[in-house]
Amino acid sequence: MHQAPLPTAVTGPTPPLAQARRQARLTAGLVATVVFVTAIAPLATDMYVPAFPQVAGDLSGTATQVQLTLTTFFVGMALGQLIGGPVSDQRGRRIPLLAALLVMTAASIGCAVAPTIGVMTAARLVQGFAGGWAMVIGRAVIVDLATGNQLVRVLNVVAAVGGIAPIVGPLLGGLILQLSHWRVSFWLVAALGLAMTLAALLAVPESLPRERRHAGGLRNFVGAGRIVLANREYVGYLVVAGAAMGALFAYVATSAFVLQSMNGLSPLAYSIDFAVNAVGMTIAALLAARLAGRVSTRKLILTGQIAALVAGGAMLAGALWLGTPLPLALVCFFVLMTAQGLMIPNGGALASAAVPEHPGTGAAVQGFVQWVAAGTIAPLAGLGGEHTAVPMATLITAGAAVSMVGLLVLAKPEPTVGVPS
Structure with missing residues (x-):
């Protein structure tokens, strides 16, 4: 290439x-x-x-x-x-x-x-x-x-x-x-x-x-960090990808309990479902790559956010009132994971494009935020134990909503010259 x-x-x-x-x-x-x-x-x-x-x-x-x-x-x-x-x-x-x-x-x-x-x-x-x-x-x-x-x-x-x-x-x-x-x-x-x-x-x-x-040293690192974090567009897309990452790891941390402990799925069946969901995410990301330059990247992100929000809301309703039935969990997990393929890579790409003069620092802050979100959300999703999906579904829904705020409120909605939209 x-x-x-x-x-x-x-x-x-x-x-x-x-x-x-x-x-x-x-x-x-x-x-x-x-x-x-x-x-x-x-x-x-x-x-x-x-x-x-x-x-x-x-x-x-x-x-x-x-x-x-x-x-x-x-x-x-x-x-x-x-x-x-x-x-x-x-x-x-x-x-x-x-x-x-x-x-x-x-x-x-x-x-x-x-x-x-x-x-x-x-x-x-x-x-x-x-x-x-x-x-x-x-x-x-x-x-x-x-x-x-x-x-x-x-x-x-x-x-x-x-x-x-x-x-x-x-x-x-x-x-x-x-x-x-x-x-x-x-x-x-x-x-x-x-x-x-x-x-x-x-x-x-x-x-x-x-x-x-760029010159090294703590002062210069802090200075570069301030520059990228002062860029509202960058921060908006940082929130888009970071919140989506949190929702993703709420799923990763607790899906085994939801599908196996609560619904009786075997470990092999769970592994197959996990793989199918990952395939959905992969296909969505490949589709987004193919559509780059033809369809607005922001529209692709928003499509993923809406899908994730619907999946999280349905999962939360099912956890609160229906006992998280297996068909609902399988469908919601697949929709959620597929939506991540539109949200995380596209949000990260637009964040990087917003700070071209500090690519290393921009990528560093982005990676830090995403993995802190993963490490923080994963244990929180399991607070209710292995027989309830309410904390996980709440975090997934909240993650999708916060990601949407990053796109629609923090990031600039109008395209910038030289930056993909």
Whole structure:
């Protein structure tokens, strides 16, 4: 995939920016590598979750302690993205990306050989930090090299193909548990880390030349953060994607209880339904990528928000008065997950387009907000226990509503010259 230069009357790039984009090209190999890097979070999480009971037994930990290893991973992801983006704005993309991938590989090995739950928790924190660092830099590379509708299209493709990981992760984790030991899943993540490093060496160029880098230091980081957060359009789309992410993880954290504990679905049937819902999200993101430049991106986001709001409202009504019947839960979960394919990647793309002069910082703040939302909402969704869907449905509905406020109230409704709408 090569980028065709856009007319300067539309995008208005500065000469150094145009020159940088001529030197580093957006190739299919580069996009594939970024997809590979962004798959690490769902793979490192979804392959591991089915093994929680075995991990608790092997490491003499409680269920709460094992759950904490997931929380620390999310915390690491959020911090890694918050710090990695600005550092790459200062130091460039290529070297920090390679370093992060190597650290993530080492941390995955630490998880595989962890003798205690404490060591596992610490290794998961480092794994999440390095994985988040790598993910935000991969996204910043795309923002460096793509503009306008192409940026929206490529980020939707990344999200869509990356959506395969949540489909494969639980199935692969269950297969590993049947054939081997839970530690094998972390050895597999370590092997994938080495493969990612090799792919980055071969396919990812330095996309941020020295003349476009920002000075480092805490003061400059805070300054860049203030600049992006002072951009109302950016904040609006940040809310769009962050609130949608919260609704998504309300589903991820509690859908197993709703479908298995409350409705008697078998683990295999649940895994199949989870995969089908992830397919819906992937197809929606691919459709959004195909429609970029033909249909307003804001209209696609709004379509997803309305669908998610309807699904959340129906789920809440069913939880309050009908006992959350299985057909209603299956339909609402599918609609919700499909809607995420329109909301999260498109909201993120428009947020990135709103702050082109600070792509690393913009991506860092965006990733931080999304993963903080995931880590916060996931435990809240389960507060009612495993026999009620009311907290989950409430959070899904609220997430869709807040996302809509971000689009219609905070983000500028009128298109801006050079920014896709």
